[in-house]
Amino acid sequence: xxxxxxxxxxxxxxxxxxxxxxxxxxxxxxxxxxxxxxxxxxxxxxxxxxxxxxxxxxxxxxxxxxxxxxxxxxxxxxxxxxxxxxxxxxxxxxxxxxxxxxxxxxxxxxxxxxxxxxxxxxxxxxxxxxxxxxxxxxxxxxxxxxxxxxxxxxxxxxxxxxxxxxxxxxxxxxxxxxxxxxxxxxxxxxxxxxxxxxxxxxxxxxxxxxxxxxxxxxxxxxxxxxxxxxxxxxxxxxxxxxxxxxxxxxxxxxxxxxxxxxxxxxxxxxxxxxxxxxxxxxxxxxxxxxxxxxxxxxxxxxxxxxxxxxx
Amino acid sequence: xxxxxxxxxxxxxxxxxxxxxxxxxxxxxxxxxxxxxxxxxxxxxxxxxxxxxxxxxxxxxxxxxxxxxxxxxxxxxxxxxxxxxxxxxxxxxxxxxxxxxxxxxxxxxxxxxxxxxxxxxxxxxxxxxxxxxxxxxxxxxxxxxxxxxxxxxxxxxxxxxxxxxxxxxxxxxxxxxxxxxxxxxxxxxxxxxxxxxxxxxxxxxxxxxxxxxxxxxxxxxxxxxxxxxxxxxxxxxxxxxxxxxxxxxxxxxxxxxxxxxxxxxxxxxxxxxxxxxxxxxxxxxxxxxxxxxxxxxxxxxxxxxxxxxxxxxxxxxxxxxxxxxxxxxxxxxxxxxxxxxxxxxxxxxxxxxxxxxxxxxxxxxxxxxxxxxxxxxxxxxxxxxxxxxxxxxxxxxxxxxxxxxxxxxxxxxxxxxxxxxxx
Numbered sequence: 001x002x003x004x005x006x007x008x009x010x011x012x013x014x015x016x017x018x019x020x021x022x023x024x025x026x027x028x029x030x031x032x033x034x035x036x037x038x039x040x041x042x043x044x045x046x047x048x049x050x051x052x053x054x055x056x057x058x059x060x061x062x063x064x065x066x067x068x069x070x071x072x073x074x075x076x077x078x079x080x081x082x083x084x085x086x087x088x089x090x091x092x093x094x095x096x097x098x099x100x101x102x103x104x105x106x107x108x109x110x111x112x113x114x115x116x117x118x119x120x121x122x123x124x125x126x127x128x129x130x131x132x133x134x135x136x137x138x139x140x141x142x143x144x145x146x147x148x149x150x151x152x153x154x155x156x157x158x159x160x161x162x163x164x165x166x167x168x169x170x171x172x173x174x175x176x177x178x179x180x181x182x183x184x185x186x187x188x189x190x191x192x193x194x195x196x197x198x199x200x201x202x203x204x205x206x207x208x209x210x211x212x213x214x215x216x217x218x219x220x221x222x223x224x225x226x227x228x229x230x231x232x233x234x235x236x237x238x239x240x241x242x243x244x245x246x247x248x249x250x251x252x253x254x255x256x257x258x259x260x261x262x263x264x265x266x267x268x269x270x271x272x273x274x275x276x277x278x279x280x281x282x283x284x285x286x287x288x289x290x291x292x293x294x295x296x297x298x299x300x301x302x303x304x305x306x307x308x309x310x311x
Numbered sequence: 312x313x314x315x316x317x318x319x320x321x322x323x324x325x326x327x328x329x330x331x332x333x334x335x336x337x338x339x340x341x342x343x344x345x346x347x348x349x350x351x352x353x354x355x356x357x358x359x360x361x362x363x364x365x366x367x368x369x370x371x372x373x374x375x376x377x378x379x380x381x382x383x384x385x386x387x388x389x390x391x392x393x394x395x396x397x398x399x400x401x402x403x404x405x406x407x408x409x410x411x412x413x414x415x416x417x418x419x420x421x422x423x424x425x426x427x428x429x430x431x432x433x434x435x436x437x438x439x440x441x442x443x444x445x446x447x448x449x450x451x452x453x454x455x456x457x458x459x460x461x462x463x464x465x466x467x468x469x470x471x472x473x474x475x476x477x478x479x480x481x482x483x484x485x486x487x488x489x490x491x492x493x494x495x496x497x498x499x500x501x502x503x504x505x506x507x508x509x510x511x512x513x514x515x516x517x518x519x520x521x522x523x524x525x526x527x528x529x530x531x532x533x534x535x536x537x538x539x540x541x542x543x544x545x546x547x548x549x550x551x552x553x554x555x556x557x558x559x560x561x562x563x564x565x566x567x568x569x570x571x572x573x574x575x576x577x578x579x580x581x582x583x584x585x586x587x588x589x590x591x592x593x594x595x596x597x598x599x600x601x602x603x604x605x606x607x608x609x610x611x612x613x614x615x616x617x618x619x620x621x622x623x624x625x626x627x628x629x630x631x632x633x634x635x636x637x638x639x640x641x642x643x644x645x646x647x648x649x650x651x652x653x654x655x656x657x658x659x660x661x662x663x664x665x666x667x668x669x670x671x672x673x674x675x676x677x678x679x680x681x682x683x684x685x686x687x688x689x690x691x692x693x694x695x696x697x698x699x700x701x702x703x704x705x706x707x708x709x710x711x712x713x714x715x716x717x718x719x720x721x722x723x724x725x726x727x728x729x730x731x732x733x734x
Binding site for chain 1: 381385388389392410411413414497498499554555556557558563566693696697700707708730731732733734
């Protein structure tokens with residue numbers, strides 16, 4: 001994006017003109033920085049401040065400074081840990097499955113010769129649908145009263161007309177994950193397609209000449225060269241999956257212990273009006289996402305610069 | 312090109328903004344205030360009453376709130392907390408009345424109007440609308456549940472429905488004769504309505520000493536609580552339980568009742584007209600009697616629901632709004648609303664509205680009124696949503712309920728109320 005002429009700091013001694021340009025640059029971006037701070041930093045500081053209080057919207061007179069006690073309450077509560085585990089399970093399972101299916105889709109979109117536009121579009125359609133709408137569609141699909149899952153899959157021994165998908169924990173989690181996977185696999189496919197098109201055809205051609213099988217070309221040439229793209233896709237989707245909310249809200253409302261971390265936060269702040277506890281939860285959620293992003297970047301040594309095509 | 316586009320966008324924004332300003336000032340200047348009434352969704356009853364009660368001094372317009380009672384509460388409370396003056400009048404579900412009144416969101420109802428409303432309303436309706444010794448909303452419609460049954464099923468099972476029946480009896484009868492007992496047991500307020508009635512029917516109360524705030528006395532861990540848990544446990548583990556028991560709301564329960572296995576249903580008054588156009592053969596087969604007893608020989612305490620109308624303390628037209636509320640909740644208005652929506656009046660005078668006798672049999676109208684007299688409203692406390700949420704967390708799914716549920720539930724809610732647990 002940026003095309004500044006200042007060069008890298010510390011390496012080149014800037015001329016007077018460059019310094020002047022820098023100052024001008026700072027002045028030009030200052031309004032944007034102020035707006036950013038107002039929009040993003042202010043709510044975060046407000047949340048930090050509120051998280052130190054016991055404060056309920058409908059009983060404002062009982063507002064009381066409680067220090068870190070909200071955090072202690074949350075961290076010692078089994079519900080918080082159970083919801084965190086739920087979220088992590090949903091994240092790991094959906095991202096893993098989406099990676100495999102998404103890669104297959106990306107291959108199809110990359111190699112397809114005929115009806116390319118139509119096929120690419122049809123693969124991407126689910127991603128264009130609003131999550132709430134897709135969640136409702138999947139809720140109806142799994143519904144015991146009028147869904148088609150029970151009748152279409154009645155030949156499986158554990159599915160019958162009376163299978164209540166939202167009546168127990170694991171079936172409900174399954175339904176939620178299916179809707180999430182259906183909805184966001186195209187996004188994964190799109191990110192992987194971008195990576196796939198960066199793999200040089202010459203290398204694949206050379207491997208072919210050397211007698212490499214399709215499988216060998218995939219594992220030894222294509223995937224290693226796509227590493228940055230894959231990791232960016234995993235990072236984006238993992239963070240995205242971690243804030244799962246809409247599907248759960250529509251499909252179970254958190255019943256059968258299917259709550260996620262963000263749903264728990266929503267319930268404290270929006271439903272219970274517990275501004276203090278809820279703010280503490282959202283601060284914890286923010287820290288968890290930060291930690292998660294850091295872990296993925298560190299673990300997989302993602303070079304974001306390379307992924308952006310700057311490396 | 313970009314410059315032109317930006318200019319156009321700016322012009323469009325200006326025009327929109329000035330249009331909005333013009334609209335605002337037109338309302339303010341015309342001298343005839345517009346009272347905005349936030350209503351729960353219905354089939355047109357409240358809009359009709361709003362039209363009828365509009366006068367030369369003000370017009371009443373309606374805005375529709377979300378379907379779900381808890382979502383209605385959330386939307387209203389957040390806007391009222393922010394001092395939003397665009398809400399004048401609102402339809403409030405009884406369990407949240409105390410919370411709104413306690414937070415200072417409701418304008419005081421004048422003494423004489425309070426007296427008039429108390430005189431005309433059913434006792435249950437007055438109780439549910441009273442907080443801190445004052446009537447804080449005007450009872451508009453009052454709902455109660457009765458036991459609906461399929462005449463053909465009862466005949467086959469050989470049960471005498473002319474005498475009071477117990478939950479045990481209907482669960483046993485349905486299990487033995489391949490029938491289903493339809494109730495509301497999803498994880499939502501409707502499930503708590505059922506639990507509240509079961510506990511009240513065994514002589515208990517979910518909470519007392521509500522004037523002590525979060526230090527109120529919980530009554531779940533009691534003999535009545537155990538009796539209530541016993542009924543739920545028995546139904547959930549019997550053949551009479553519909554397969555969708557743990558996700559059933561009013562609609563699902565109504566569908567189960569209308570199916571081939573439909574036997575018994577506890578549900579609100581509007582069920583009577585529910586099958587008119589879709590399943591007329593079911594309509595002919597419907598019988599009704601008093602809500603089932605939790606304990607044999609002890610009078611049942613049917614659920615109480617309904618809507619009270621409150622005036623926002625942030626409204627710029629409190630006096631006009633009070634006059635409007637007086638008209639909106641007059642027995643005639645209640646009758647009009649009942650005819651259009653199936654939501655029954657909050658006063659016995661409202662039941663005299665002639666059109667109702669054409670839709671409902673006389674004995675059913677009498678049953679509704681008797682049920683309202685005996686109804687057990689949910690505890691009136693500003694902390695009801697915590698209590699209700701705590702019950703939903705600990706009593707759901709119904710199949711998990713056992714004799715230790717009331718005790719666990721009570722200590723959980725107690726910790727939630729004191730900020731020691733997450734809900």
